[in-house]
Amino acid sequence: MAKSPVRIAVTGAAGQIAYALVFRIASGALLGPDQPVILHLLDLPQMQGALGGVMMELEDCAFPLLAGMVATDDPKVAFKDIDIGFLVGARPRGKGMERKDLLGANAEIFTVQGRALNEVAKRSARVLVVGNPANTNAYIAMKSAPDLSPDCFSAMIRLDHNRAASMLAAKAGVNVGDVGKLIVWGNHSPTMYPDYRFAEAGGRKLAEAINDEAWNRDVFIPTVGKRGAAVIEARGASSAASAANAAIDQVRDWVVGSDGRWVSMAIPSDGSYGIPEGIMFGVPVTTQGGVVTRVPNLAIDAFAQSRLDITLNELKEEREAIAHLLA
Ligand code: NAD
Numbered sequence: 001m002a003k004s005p006v007r008i009a010v011t012g013a014a015g016q017i018a019y020a021l022v023f024r025i026a027s028g029a030l031l032g033p034d035q036p037v038i039l040h041l042l043d044l045p046q047m048q049g050a051l052g053g054v055m056m057e058l059e060d061c062a063f064p065l066l067a068g069m070v071a072t073d074d075p076k077v078a079f080k081d082i083d084i085g086f087l088v089g090a091r092p093r094g095k096g097m098e099r100k101d102l103l104g105a106n107a108e109i110f111t112v113q114g115r116a117l118n119e120v121a122k123r124s125a126r127v128l129v130v131g132n133p134a135n136t137n138a139y140i141a142m143k144s145a146p147d148l149s150p151d152c153f154s155a156m157i158r159l160d161h162n163r164a165a166s167m168l169a170a171k172a173g174v175n176v177g178d179v180g181k182l183i184v185w186g187n188h189s190p191t192m193y194p195d196y197r198f199a200e201a202g203g204r205k206l207a208e209a210i211n212d213e214a215w216n217r218d219v220f221i222p223t224v225g226k227r228g229a230a231v232i233e234a235r236g237a238s239s240a241a242s243a244a245n246a247a248i249d250q251v252r253d254w255v256v257g258s259d260g261r262w263v264s265m266a267i268p269s270d271g272s273y274g275i276p277e278g279i280m281f282g283v284p285v286t287t288q289g290g291v292v293t294r295v296p297n298l299a300i301d302a303f304a305q306s307r308l309d310i311t312l313n314e315l316k317e318e319r320e321a322i323a324h325l326l327a
């Protein structure tokens, strides 16, 4: 028997990440080749014309799995009964800005959208925040939706995880698909801590294969942390296709399952690893059937602790900066 359609909201649906995202969702890349989807597409009133063009192209792809589309500028229409939400719509940074410089411009979007999710989304909804600064925006949305479980929310750190995996694979001379047990801790910002102390490929420990602590500290960690800025510098616009790909990866693993693999997700802390409860922090997890389980009890040495402290302090500062919005 045919499955009933899953309702998926994408905000910022006329923007560049959405343009790389919605076609893949409709093709089955997110939920598989037998799962119909209905797309709920949200963008600002002045973008409805362009959004209409995106919908024309979606129609012109004749995707058998695309069971319907809703276009709107009203979050309560966009989030009505959704199973999955990709919260992409927000201003991107330009050259010379840090992601947290966007807090002023973007934070308010996520109070409004959090409240709308609280009112109309399915109680089991899974909501990924992509718009920057993603961790704190996800925190705002979660706090603005008190009737939804905090487990409904996560922020995207998968792009950083994928960037780190590619860089490690190149350094160690292994296939990127074989890299496992890699972690990106903390904030989606240059303070993030990509950590390959436990990483393996084909049964080999990558830290032993690479055996270069100076490379770790002086090249790997800063390059992964500043990769978004490097893409902006080179492309003149922030990453889009790789961001959409990471959003698919993170949500697919979340709702379908990671099959025992460790993946990095920014989720509300339960207090483990000394991260205060509620802070949206990148951690290693495994996922099954929509349930996320942290990888527990990993050793945190002095260097790792210093990196966790840096990224945590930044998230605390961001939380302070938006506290007035949640009062
Ligand atoms: P874009 O400017 O191309 O598109 C953003 C879209 O959002 C626009 O169509 C805009 O009209 C819409 N929008 C703005 N406010 C909205 C609102 N209140 N409701 C609905 N739609 C709204 O930008 P983009 O390149 O698609 O990037 C979107 C966001 O994703 C940016 O904040 C960017 O920094 C962020 N981003 C995050 C990651 C990550 O890893 N977390 C990666 C890449 C980009």
Ligand code: LMR
Binding pocket: 092, 093, 099, 132, 159, 227, 228, 229, 231, 238, 239, 243
């Ligand atoms: C990225 O990491 O590519 C995005 O967050 C865009 C940015 O501003 O860096």
